[in-house]
Amino acid sequence: MILPTAEDVLQTIEATLETVLRPALSGTVEQSAAVSIGHLLRHVRLRLAREGQILLDNMSATRPLLAEIATFFSDIGEIDAAARIEAALARPSLPVGTYPTLTDLGGAAGLLRRELEVALARLQALRATHGEVPEYLRLRIAIRTWIAGQLQAEAELIEPAFSGRGPRR
Numbered sequence: 700m701i702l703p704t705a706e707d708v709l710q711t712i713e714a715t716l717e718t719v720l721r722p723a724l725s726g727t728v729e730q731s732a733a734v735s736i737g738h739l740l741r742h743v744r745l746r747l748a749r750e751g752q753i754l755l756d757n758m759s760a761t762r763p764l765l766a767e768i769a770t771f772f773s774d775i776g777e778i779d780a781a782a783r784i785e786a787a788l789a790r791p792s793l794p795v796g797t798y799p800t801l802t803d804l805g806g807a808a809g810l811l812r813r814e815l816e817v818a819l820a821r822l823q824a825l826r827a828t829h830g831e832v833p834e835y836l837r838l839r840i841a842i843r844t845w846i847a848g849q850l851q852a853e854a855e856l857i858e859p860a861f862s863g864r865g866p867r868r
Contacts, residue, residue: 742860
């Protein structure tokens with residue numbers, strides 16, 4: 700373990716901001732800026748602690764959803780759309796042999812998310828012809844559930860850092 704940890708460093712910066720710098724600031728703009736910096740430091744601390752797992756969970760939820768959509772596309776003759784998803788799922792999502800950084804995880808999750816966005820646009824285009832098909836309806840509900848999960852995960856990184864902590868810039 701490398702000491703001080705990143706968490707230790709961020710806590711020290713936040714404590715110094717709150718106990719040394721903020722009391723010395725007299726203007727509203729300066730006080731507001733200091734409060735905003737505190738919010739952002741808490742946000743970074745939460746992201747360091749939780750973002751990796753959130754991104755891994757995201758990829759674990761997105762991959763099977765994309766596979767289901769690819770199967771649906773294949774079943775209804777949307778071969779190009781199915782092939783695009785299958786190609787995306789076949790690509791290695793993380794560097795092999797190295798510890799994935801948050802940037803690596805975010806990039807991998809982002810690629811899967813973009814495939815889901817493309818697939819959703821294709822599904823929306825098929826609404827007129829397949830909108831009453833039970834599998835189509837099930838996939839649309841699954842995508843809405845996935846989106847709700849994403850919003851909840853993002854809230855876990857934002858709400859504790861910013862809510863109930865005074866004004867924000």
